[in-house]
Amino acid sequence: MSPTTHLDVATRKGLFLLQRAADGNWRIDGTAFLAESVTMVLRDGRDGLLYAALRHGHFGVKFQRSSDGGAHWEECATPLYPDKPEESDETxxxxxxxIWALEAGGVDQPGRLWAGTLPxxxxRSDDRGDSWHLVRSLWDRPERANWFGGGYDHPGIHSICVDPRDSDRVLVAVSCGGVWQTEDGGDNWRLTSEGMFAEYMPPERRHDPTIQDPxxxxxCAGDPDHLWASHHNGVFRSTDGGNSWSEVPNVAPSVFGFATAVAPNDPATAWFVPAVKDEHRIPVAGQVVVARTGDGGESFEVLRAGLPQEHGYDLxxxxxxxxxxxxxxxxxxxxTGNLWSSQDRGESWQAISHHLPPIYAARFS
Amino acid sequence: MASVVFTPNLERHLSCPTAEVAAGSVRHVLREVFAKNPRLRGYLLDDQGELRKHVVAFVDGRQLSSKDGLETTLGSDSELYVMQALSGG
Structure with a gap:
């Protein structure tokens, strides 16, 4: 297991590249694209390339690549949707x-990247972003007509999980369109939202697998059949490779949230950052907390040391x-631009910065 | 020849000097510009070839309508200004 040496943070107003200082603390070592919206970052452990997805307010999405750790960047190809058929009546x-999600393919697939997007x-790219191809086998599924936006106006793919045991097995999650899996590198797809439900939908649609909002x-990297999901309705867990899901109702102080992490060496340990549900989306009682389970979701601890406990509105x-x-x-x-780290599995948190731009993504590598 | 002038804000991202092109529709004129500057296309047009939501264009001082604006015809002495909208920042 290689030690974590980089922390890359994508924000509303730029990319921040952190390295661990001699004292063990994280320091901002570089910046890129200041003032631009950086929606996602990926440092590819296979070849060291660094990728950044930009979303210019006026000039659209752009995809950038650096081969020297962020000192210099080159614009490479941007995923491009094909011409919409004239007869299409979809909105x-x-x-x-x-670009909402960006993941590297398997170690046996050098240069392969997966990008999940709105809408x-x-x-998929097989040449480090020099070219991209829309995965038509998923885009053309008739169930896509049932997808709808969650948070954004249109649907989007935000989670891409490549199976470390078999790089052709990929799971993606759609807001709002359920969980989908391929076993052949993207040629064919199965809808695997079984067990998820949405109490906020009309009764006859609550268990519809095509409209679920993970x-x-x-x-879990070390036990890949184990997955965790924050869903609009609450937390769900799978122990069979994402083929079926069961509700985890005990998350405190609330089951609603977005951020989700699972320990790479223990599938029963996972972290969540709860918020008041639905349109509120602020911490419960103005207290920023992390919920952690160590027993597969049977129970949760609420961790708050070092986090704002009065008038904290960080999402x-x-x-x-x-x-x-x-x-x-x-x-x-x-x-709110706070960046915290914890060295003790979330028991306590230390601020790295209190004043970054709104943070979209924070990734260790 | 018609002139095509781009907002200097684009220069942060790529070079796009004023271009002189044969008159025609805005769509045709832009296509001529993109032939010499392919990267520029994705900055101004969306995936379906329409002006981006937060890009605006003026022909001889008149803002193009969002509908069918690219079909507006430029005369041989027209000026096309391509700007960023005040929205979208």
Missing amino acids: TPWSLDQ GGLF HRVVR VFRHALDVASDGEELVMGST
């Missing part, structure tokens, strides 16, 4: 709005909580 625009397309799905977005490969260290970034 979803066939135009890239945001719902999954893209906010975030993560896979932690779905990609802004990460756990390091040692299963001990965590990082969490908020919409």
